[in-house]
Amino acid sequence: MRKSFRNGSIQRFHRMSVSMTLVFLTIALVGTAALSTSVTAQPADWSDVMVRQTDAHGYDIALRKGDENLGYRHYADNHNLHSTAAIKYVLKGSLIVDQGAHREYVADFKDSKTGRVYVRVRVVVQAASQTDDRQYAVNDDYIGVITAFCEGMQRCPNSIDRLR
Secondary structure, eight states, rough: OOOOOOHHHHHHHHHHHHHHHHHHHHHHHHHHHHHHHHHOOOOTTTTTTTEEEOTTTSSSEEOOOOOSSHHHHHHHHHHTOOOHHHHHHHTTTTEEEEEEEEEEEEEEEEEETOOOOOEEEEEEEEESSOOSSSSSEEEEEEEEEEEEEEEESOOOOOHHTTTO
């Protein structure tokens, strides 16, 4: 014989289980969204090395393709520095900051007629296998060039890009 539930208890049980399921699904979806926004997705080729340069102190520095946060893709468009020759020139220049894995190089670009400095380019390098925020890592190598820019201006002059 079938047992019957009085006072609609089966309907209440069903509504309660559906409500609990919705609550758990909402928590799971919100948690997943939070996780996905905290992890940066890099292009698959971000770590590909475009060129290497040995600086005046014997450090081997990689210039990687990068993405919107570091490397060539970061600084080329943002700072109008598309020439890898300019970066290589700066890396042969003065090492002005050498603190642990953080290095900065500068070089002056001069007017060929007057000899006056018209722009100073700074290159920032991460000499470690991962960035400080641990968002980027490479195996058996250093990250290399993080960014490059012309001091005192948003975008470098086009003449810097003409270097070959």
